[in-house]
Structure formats: structure tokens, C-alpha cells
Amino acid sequence: MLESIAASLPPGLILIFGALLLPLIPGESAPTGESADGIWPLSGKSKLGMRGILMLLLPILGLAQMWLLPLGHTVDVEVFGYALQPVRVDRLSRIFGTIFHIAALISVIYALRVRDTLQNLSGLAYAGAAIGAVFSGDLITLFVYWELTALTSVFLIWAKRTNRATRVGMRYLIVQVLSGVLLLAGTLFHYADTGSLAFDLLSLDGSLGHWLIFLAFGIKAAFPMLHSWLEDAYPEATITGTVWMSAFTTKMAIYALARGFAGTEMLIPIGAAMTAFPIFYAVIENDLRRVLAYSLNNQLGYMVVGVGVGTELAINGAAAHAFAHILYKGLLFMTMGAVLLRAGTVNGSDLGGLWRKMPWTTTFCVIGAMAISAFPLFSGFVTKSMILTAAADEGHTWTFLILLFASAGVFHHSGIKIPYFAFFAHDSKLLPKITGEAPRNMLVAMAIAAFLCIAVGVYPAPLYAMLPYDVGDYSAYDLTHVVTQMQLLLGSAAAFVFLQKMGWYPAELRSTVLDVDWVYRKLLPGGLRATYNAIDKGAEKTKAAVGRAVLAGVNRFGQMFRPGDRSFGEPWPSGETAMWAAVVLVAYLVLSIVGSQAG
Amino acid sequence: MSEHEHGPPSVSAGGVKRVLWVLYAVVAIFIAIDVVWFGPDWVSNLGQETHHEEPGHEEAAHSEPEDQGGPEEFWPDEKVAHEGDEAHPVGHMANPNTEEHGFGGHKHGHYAFEKLPIFHALYGFAGCVLLVLAARVLRMVVMRDEDYYGDDAPLDEAQTEEGHA
Numbered sequence: 001m002l003e004s005i006a007a008s009l010p011p012g013l014i015l016i017f018g019a020l021l022l023p024l025i026p027g028e029s030a031p032t033g034e035s036a037d038g039i040w041p042l043s044g045k046s047k048l049g050m051r052g053i054l055m056l057l058l059p060i061l062g063l064a065q066m067w068l069l070p071l072g073h074t075v076d077v078e079v080f081g082y083a084l085q086p087v088r089v090d091r092l093s094r095i096f097g098t099i100f101h102i103a104a105l106i107s108v109i110y111a112l113r114v115r116d117t118l119q120n121l122s123g124l125a126y127a128g129a130a131i132g133a134v135f136s137g138d139l140i141t142l143f144v145y146w147e148l149t150a151l152t153s154v155f156l157i158w159a160k161r162t163n164r165a166t167r168v169g170m171r172y173l174i175v176q177v178l179s180g181v182l183l184l185a186g187t188l189f190h191y192a193d194t195g196s197l198a199f200d201l202l203s204l205d206g207s208l209g210h211w212l213i214f215l216a217f218g219i220k221a222a223f224p225m226l227h228s229w230l231e232d233a234y235p236e237a238t239i240t241g242t243v244w245m246s247a248f249t250t251k252m253a254i255y256a257l258a259r260g261f262a263g264t265e266m267l268i269p270i271g272a273a274m275t276a277f278p279i280f281y282a283v284i285e286n287d288l289r290r291v292l293a294y295s296l297n298n299q300l301g302y303m304v305v306g307v308g309v310g311t312e313l314a315i316n317g318a319a320a321h322a323f324a325h326i327l328y329k330g331l332l333f334m335t336m337g338a339v340l341l342r343a344g345t346v347n348g349s350d351l352g353g354l355w356r357k358m359p360w361t362t363t364f365c366v367i368g369a370m371a372i373s374a375f376p377l378f379s380g381f382v383t384k385s386m387i388l389t390a391a392a393d394e395g396h397t398w399t400f401l402i403l404l405f406a407s408a409g410v411f412h413h414s415g416i417k418i419p420y421f422a423f424f425a426h427d428s429k430l431l432p433k434i435t436g437e438a439p440r441n442m443l444v445a446m447a448i449a450a451f452l453c454i455a456v457g458v459y460p461a462p463l464y465a466m467l468p469y470d471v472g473d474y475s476a477y478d479l480t481h482v483v484t485q486m487q488l489l490l491g492s493a494a495a496f497v498f499l500q501k502m503g504w505y506p507a508e509l510r511s512t513v514l515d516v517d518w519v520y521r522k523l524l525p526g527g528l529r530a531t532y533n534a535i536d537k538g539a540e541k542t543k544a545a546v547g548r549a550v551l552a553g554v555n556r557f558g559q560m561f562r563p564g565d566r567s568f569g570e571p572w573p574s575g576e577t578a579m580w581a582a583v584v585l586v587a588y589l590v591l592s593i594v595g596s597q598a599g
Numbered sequence: 600m601s602e603h604e605h606g607p608p609s610v611s612a613g614g615v616k617r618v619l620w621v622l623y624a625v626v627a628i629f630i631a632i633d634v635v636w637f638g639p640d641w642v643s644n645l646g647q648e649t650h651h652e653e654p655g656h657e658e659a660a661h662s663e664p665e666d667q668g669g670p671e672e673f674w675p676d677e678k679v680a681h682e683g684d685e686a687h688p689v690g691h692m693a694n695p696n697t698e699e700h701g702f703g704g705h706k707h708g709h710y711a712f713e714k715l716p717i718f719h720a721l722y723g724f725a726g727c728v729l730l731v732l733a734a735r736v737l738r739m740v741v742m743r744d745e746d747y748y749g750d751d752a753p754l755d756e757a758q759t760e761e762g763h764a
Contacts, residue, residue: 400709409727
């Protein structure tokens with residue numbers, strides 16, 4: 001009975017349609033007095049209300065419905081003669097669906113005080129779209145959800161309602177929609193080539209369609225050079241918006257790569273580059289939410305390498321790492337959101353000493369930092385090692401070394417820098433203004449994420465059981481792995497202490513750090529403006545020159561008839577007239593002869 | 600950290616010292632495990648690996664083990680990697696041959712360099728120092744004013760008019 005009800009609805013739609021109900025339910029008291037990014041009240045008790053209950057129920061119902069669908073369940077329909085498969089349940093889609101629901105639930109709890117219906121609606125619909133995407137069995141359904149994630153999530157930026165957010169949101173939307181357009185174009189080429197719309201393993205075999213789809217996935221997965229939308233947009237969303245956004249779009253792209261391009265060799269160097277280059281930026285970036293965005297990009301690199309290696313262990317590693325990553329990255333963004341709420345800024349240059357006022361947030365941040373750094377007993381440790389082992393198994397030595405370097409670097413910027421500059425270092429001037437801990441619902445959301453980070457690390461068996469392939473007797477815990485990983489992390493910590501003592505650690509400075517987006521934010525507009533100005537100036541000059549010439553000609557023509565001018569202003573002398581008449585006659589004669597010859 | 604922009608250190612000097620001592624102690628523990636527990640196996644392996652590859656030089660291997668650690672042996676070596684594969688087809692598993700060496704355990708890995716004592720500590724340290732120094736150079740190239748892009752500026756008239764329309 002329950003199964004048949006569950007089977008009648010594609011996963012994700014509960015969240016999307018449920019979100020659309022939100023505005024219809026009478027809202028709680030509108031924010032009066034101080035609020036930030038729609039969060040109200042800023043402290044004290046808050047009523048859950050009907051909307052809050054619905055928001056909490058949606059991800060729980062969605063998760064239950066999803067798990068009622070048996071593996072292998074599909075829904076096939078025919079639309080205008082095209083065979084579509086809006087639902088396909090298998091182990092790969094189910095693990096992503098599971099973590100997306102959990103992320104949605106945590107985000108909802110974190111956002112329970114948000115009295116801005118726009119944010120809550122778009123957040124839930126966005127999660128629903130991402131869930132729908134991972135259960136899509138065909139490329140057209142995937143495209144629809146793919147675009148829907150863009151259209152829903154942009155409101156989490158625009159909800160900030162500032163000039164900056166308007167601009168950032170527009171840039172974000174353009175890039176995201178571009179990805180969708182490429183996906184659609186690729187799908188059409190693929191259909192023309194194969195006659196099928198099924199979303200299964202594609203390959204970079206020279207088919208233009210597959211390359212376009214690869215590029216579309218690459219944009220959302222934040223491949224190097226296609227990445228800067230992420231670092232541009234995520235830190236500019238609302239406090240809760242960034243938490244929503246950190247979970248879905250990029251991991252949906254990782255899922256799509258794992259489904260469509262598993263074992264594509266090219267992904268290995270791409271992923272390795274992704275793990276390495278963002279950490280250099282993370283070291284010098286001042287906005288701590290932007291540091292986390294760079295670190296997110298770096299973590300995606302591990303998953304991309306896993307997909308590229310493509311063995312069962314590697315795909316398991318990519319899926320497991322996505323699962324763990326969503327939890328600890330969400331947790332870190334939640335802690336920085338709490339800091340932004342209380343201190344009004346997440347600039348490292350303005351923060352410090354917040355542990356005195358926000359001890360719980362500090363604790364949760366440290367847990368998230370240890371999880372992302374892959375400390376033993378934390379989630380990152382049991383998932384990242386699968387990818388490194390798989391890369392080494394296949395003999396990708398340089399990739400292995402880069403991943404190892406990036407692991408040390410992650411601890412350096414995410415594990416140490418974030419907690420250190422936000423909560424410790426030197427007491428911030430803002431400290432007296434900070435009223436206290438984050439609101440209770442935010443602490444609960446952080447606590448759940450922190451608990452899961454530790455639970456997965458201590459007892460990974462349930463996660464391993466969900467992975468796409470049988471894990472066999474793989475275990476991350478043995479003395480070699482624990483000792484080597486601890487050494488790597490401690491070496492990284494020692495480097496931090498050493499650099500601080502030597503005064504070599506770059507100070508946190510208020511600044512903008514240029515990235516690839518400089519090309520389309522400065523170079524291209526500047527270049528176009530300069531070209532336009534040059535053309536405009538040139539045209540002005542030409543116009544002026546032509547105008548002057550015409551004016552001079554007209555003047556001269558006028559002067560020719562003035563009395564006293566030798567042209568036409570007075571009678572010509574008879575001899576001169578006779579000479580010109582003779583010249584005209586001779587010319588006429590010559591032309592007549594030439595004309596008759598030609599005729 | 601530009602101290603002039605901030606107040607006093609958030610944690611007292613004594614607190615910082617205590618944290619650092621804990622850090623040093625933990626570093627020492629994990630280095631000690633590596634050297635004391637895995638060290639004997641590594642030393643004996645040097646001889647064994649040489650034994651497999653060059654049986655004729657067995658004596659030399661035992662008398663001058665450090666000579667056998669030529670750069671190519673520590674360098675990424677697929678042959679070594681696959682040797683590791685056969686012993687541990689899936690991930691890191693206990694090595695059944697540990698008892699052979701008497702005291703200590705076998706440090707496994709895909710590459711010879713992974714088995715070097717305290718390789719990971721040195722790699723982590725050196726990697727992060729280079730990372731930060733390189734980032735400082737990068738900053739010289741890419742750092743601009745906070746309002747470089749002017750994103751906070753009011754949307755221009757044309758945009759506003761379109762918005763109203």
C-alpha cells in the first residue's frame with residue numbers, strides 16, 4: 001500500500017510541491033525589529049508555527065518515500081514520441097538522494113527562524129530539484145531539474161536584497177543557465193547520433209554531444225577555469241542560503257559525472273588540479289565563507305579524481321566522500337553563518353576571540369574542521385582514503401602525491417585557518433558587541449551535522465552498506481593509515497605554527513583576490529568598452545573630417561561664384577575660353593572614336 | 600596577523616604554550632610509533648628488496664643498507680605499487696607477514712616512498728610551508744582593493760529604469 005503510494009510520485013516532488021504550499025499557509029508574525037537575512041527573532045524563543053512544521057515534514061516525508069522505492073524501480077513515459085524515464089532508482093542515485101534529503105532537513109532546521117518565505121520556498125524547491133535530478137533516467141528530465149536548481153537557488157542570493165547580491169545573482173544565473181543550455185544541446189546531438197535519451201554511461205569518444213554534456217557537468221562541478229561562479233556566488237548568499245547551496249548543485253554534478261563519465265581518464269588530471277589550486281587561494285582569502293568555497297572546490301577535486309579512476313573502489317570513494325563532504329561542509333558554512341549573524345562579518349581581518357561568546361559554535365566548527373581534514377574517527381578519514389587508495393591502486397602516482405599535498409593543505413586552511421582566525425587569534429574589536437551564542441535552532445542543526453561527522457567516522461559500516469558497489473572487507477582503520485594520516489596533519493599543523501612564529505603567515509587583509517572571473521568581470525567588459533570607445537572615437541573623427549571636407553567643398557563652391565573669383569565670379573578672358581572649348585571638343589572626339597571602336 | 604587591528608591575544612600566552620606542548624607531544628608520539636614500530640621492518644625490507652632484485656649483492660646490502668636507497672627506489676615506481684596491490688588487493692589490511700619480523704609491524708603502502716620513516720610528517724610540513732610561501736607570491740599578483748569590482752555601487756540608471764518597467 002505504502003509502496004504503491006510512494007511509487008506514484010517521483011522523488012523530489014514532495015519537496016517542490018510542498019515548498020509551493022508554504023506561501024498559502026498563514027505566516028507567523030512578520031519581523032518587527034532587528035532581523036538579519038530574514039532571520040527573526042535574533043535570540044530568545046521562536047514559535048515553530050505551521051510553516052515550520054511543514055518545512056520539517058517535507059524532507060522527512062521525502063526521505064521515507066524515497067526509501068520505499070525498491071532498487072531497480074523505474075517510471076517510463078512517452079512524451080511526443082520520446083521515451084523518457086523520470087524515475088530510476090539504483091544504488092548510485094539512492095545514496096545521493098539520501099544525503100540530499102538529510103542536507104535538506106539540516107538546512108530546514110538551521111533556517112527555522114527565517115521569516116522570509118522566498119528563501120524557505122526556494123531552498124526547499126532547490127533541494128527537491130537536485131533530488132529529482134539524481135533520480136532522472138533520461139537526459140531531458142535531467143535537463144529540466146538541472147535548470148530548476150539554477151532558477152530556484154538564485155533566489156537564495158537575491159534574497160540578500162543588496163546591489164551586490166543583484167549583480168552576483170545575475171552572474172550566477174547566467175553561468176548556471178549556460179550549463180543547462182549546453183546540456184540540452186549535447187542531449188540533442190546525442191539523440192541525433194544514437195536515437196536514445198537514456199542517461200547512462202557516455203564517453204568522450206569524439207561525439208560533439210558528449211563533449212557538450214561533459215562541459216555542462218564540468219561547469220556545475222566547478223572544473224578549473226570553469227569554477228569561479230562558485231567562489232563568486234556562495235559567499236554572497238544569505239546566511240541560510242549558503243548552507244542550502246553548499247549541498248546540492250556541485251554534488252548533483254558529481255553524481256552526473258559518476259553516472260555519465262565514470263572511468264574517463266581526463267577527469268583524473270582535472271580533479272587533481274581542482275584539489276590543488278584552490279588551496280593557494282584559500283590561504284590568502286579574507287572572507288571566511290569564501291575560504292570555505294575554495295575548500296569546497298578542493299573537495300570536489302577528490303570526487304572528480306574518484307570518478308575519473310572509475311574502479312568500484314573509486315566510485316564508492318567518490319559517493320562516500322560526497323556524502324561526508326555535504327555534512328562537514330554544511331556544518332562549517334553553518335558555523336560561519338552563525339558568526340556572520342552575531343558579528344555581522346566573516347572577514348578574518350575583523351574576527352578573533354569569538355570562542356568566549358560562542359563556545360558551542362566554536363566546538364562545532366572544530367568538529368567540522370577535523371572532519372574535512374580527515375582526522376581519524378571523523379568522516380573525512382574513512383571516505384577520502386578510498387579515493388587515494390583507488391588512485392594508487394591504478395598507479396596514478398602523481399595524482400596520489402597531489403592529493404596527499406592537498407590533504408595537508410586542507411587541514412592548513414580549513415582545519416586551522418577557519419577556526420583560528422574566527423574564534424581564537426586576537427580578540428576582535430567586535431567582541432563586546434556580540435550578544436552571545438547562535439539561536440538554538442541553528443545550534444541543533446550544527447549539532448546534528450557534527451554528530452553525523454563523528455558517527456560516520458567512528459562507525460562507517462552503514463555508509464559503506466549504502467555505497468554503489470560492494471565494499472568488501474575494505475577498512476580505513478589500521479595502524480599504518482592512522483599513523484601516516486596523523487603525521488601528515490601534524491606536519492601541516494607544525495608548518496602553521498612555524499610560519500606564524502616566523503611571521504611568514506600572510507596577514508588577513510581586507511581585499512579582493514582576483515580569480516578567473518576577472519576575465520568576464522573586468523577584461524572582457526573593459527576590452528569591449530575600450531573597443532567600443534575606440535570605434536566611437538574613430539567614427540567621431542571620421543565624421544568630423546568628412547564634415548569638414550564637405551563644408552570646405554561647399555565653401556569653395558560658393559566662393560567660385562563670388563564677384564572677383566576667377567572661376568565663375570567674372571567673365572573668362574576670350575583666349576582662355578577658346579582654349580578650354582578646344583580641349584572639350586578634342587576630348588569628345590577621342591571618346592567618340594574609342595566608343596565606335598569598342599562598339 | 601596584523602596585531603594593531605586587534606586586541607590582545609584571545610588565548611593567554613600560557614594557554615598557547617600548553618596547546619603547543621600538546622601538539623609537540625602528539626607529533627613526537629606519532630613519529631615514535633613510525634620509527635620504533637615500523638622502523639625495524641623498513642630496515643629489514645631494504646635488505647629484502649635488494650635481495651629480490653639483485654641476489655648477488657646480498658652481503659653488500661646487509662653491510663651498507665643506506666646505499667640501497669637510491670633515488671629510483673624511493674621514487675614513484677609502478678612496479679612497487681603493483682607489488683603492494685598483490686599483497687593488499689583492497690585498501691589497507693593487516694599484513695599476515697608481520698610476525699616474520701619479530702618486533703614491530705609492517706608499514707604498507709603502494710609506493711616505496713610511503714614506507715620511509717616519517718615521510719608523511721615531512722611531506723605535510725614541507726608541503727604547507729611551500730603552499731603558504733607560494734600563496735604569498737600569488738597574493739602579490741592577484742590582490743586588489745576590497746571594492747575593486749564595485750559590486751556595491753548602486754545599480755545604474757538604465758538598470759533601475761528597466762527594473763521599474
